[in-house]
Amino acid sequence: MSQPDLLSERPTDRLPAALECRQLRKAYGSRTVLRGIDLRLGAGEYVAIMGESGVGKSTLLNLIAGLDAAEGGDLLIDGIAVDALDDAAATLLRRRKLGFIFQAFHLLPDLSLLQNVALPLLLNGLPMARAGEMLAAVGLAGREDDFPRQLSGGEMQRVAIARALVHRPRLLLADEPTGNLDPETADEILGLLKSEIRASGAAAVIVTHSPVAAASADRVLLLTRDGLRERERQALREA
């Protein structure tokens, strides 16, 4: 038997998969939206999901996030089977291991920028100092006491990126994170998002309609009525 090559082993190789979906299914009434989704993300892996409107991309993210319940299949986050946990434990797992970014930002209007970013730290009982550091990392140093209404769309998404990564989640979920931004701002935010994901070591699932956004991912997957499959790079360049 050959010996394992310890020198070429990366530190992340021994970590459990950040996410594993096995035959995940979802229907609304009699209408099946997701039929048997298989998806595995290694530690730190950055994956883009594309697909026609209405095919179930947001539904898939919502199942992973616990915002909606699957009809069947298995979901593992950081190697832990979510189904084996009671509701409280599943909520704690997601609170600690996941970060979210939405198209519509979803900042809390009555909290300052610093308070918005500090929220995941507060909820997880983690030291608060990183909130200010993250705000500075996304280019908003000095704006700590401002409120979301005082920001542009791009600035709001910067705050959302800081909030999604401040507690060093294992997995970031982003649903069309640049969908509400003009093309120039979208490119800028995408670059920032990718560098902050890399810096934090999180794996990421980014849902996007933008071929440019998808091209920056490690892998691009296409969701169709039949399931999730690798999208060829060639097809991406032609899109």
Ligand SMILES: Nc1ncnc2c1ncn2[C@@H]1O[C@H](COP(=O)(O)OP(=O)(O)OP(=O)(O)O)[C@@H](O)[C@H]1O
């Ligand atoms: N709460 C719900 N009740 C009933 N049907 C729903 C619900 N949520 C989503 N759907 C349906 O499930 C399908 C998938 O919706 P989903 O929002 O996941 O699509 P999507 O791929 O994210 O589309 P888009 O690119 O437009 O955001 C749609 O046909 C939608 O109407």
Ligand SMILES: [Mg+2]
């Ligand atoms: Mg959607």
